[in-house]
Amino acid sequence: MTLTVVPPWMRWVYTHSRIVGLFLSMTFASYKAYENRMLYIASVDRSVMLEDRLNEEREQTEFTKNTLKTVLFNIATANFDFDIIPMPFWYKVYDKENDQFKMVYVNRAYENHYDIERIKYLSNLDKDVHGTERANEYEKFDRKAFSSRTAVFAIEPDILGGKAEVIKWRVDRGGDIFIYGMITKYIKE
Numbered sequence: 001m002t003l004t005v006v007p008p009w010m011r012w013v014y015t016h017s018r019i020v021g022l023f024l025s026m027t028f029a030s031y032k033a034y035e036n037r038m039l040y041i042a043s044v045d046r047s048v049m050l051e052d053r054l055n056e057e058r059e060q061t062e063f064t065k066n067t068l069k070t071v072l073f074n075i076a077t078a079n080f081d082f083d084i085i086p087m088p089f090w091y092k093v094y095d096k097e098n099d100q101f102k103m104v105y106v107n108r109a110y111e112n113h114y115d116i117e118r119i120k121y122l123s124n125l126d127k128d129v130h131g132t133e134r135a136n137e138y139e140k141f142d143r144k145a146f147s148s149r150t151a152v153f154a155i156e157p158d159i160l161g162g163k164a165e166v167i168k169w170r171v172d173r174g175g176d177i178f179i180y181g182m183i184t185k186y187i188k189e
Helices: 006-077 108-113 127-129 133-147
Strands: 089-095 100-106 153-157 161-171 176-187
Touching: 006 176, 089 108, 100 127, 100 133, 127 133, 133 153, 133 161, 133 176
Parallel strands: none
Antiparallel strands: 089 100, 089 176, 153 161, 161 176
8 A cells, every 4th residue: 555645735725625615605605695685675675665655646545535525525516616626627518419528617727737728628629629639538538427427537648748547427417418527646657
């Protein structure tokens, strides 16, 4: 049996490789712990942001519900100044002879938001003011409210771009049929 002599540099590599391996393992474990901590912090931040957004949506929904309750109550009692509604509001009368909806009223919020004068819009059709394509979208939900006799929520193109969530409902008064509408929320694209 012959003994082989291990050169000193090999002995040094062997003894230190365990230390280097241990060091690399600890470094990798530390990096993974750091990475997991960063992911956890990012998820907590995202969770807080989503919770804030959800709370904003809830507040907006509650505001919309309260506004709608006030509007509907005051319309029912015929004791309401529509100019105090903070969202764009309008109503149209159904022209039975021509089977069309003509604008009767827009409130101040409508005028201010869309920079349009009431007089330009009154007794006109949507297509006279906004063009045929947009008017067809508006009329589709006007007719839905007209035939359903209940409030209809719709997503319609906004005059200024984007979309708007709108509520429309039918009111029969004095032999005429009106379609009331109000924007409840703006949706950015």
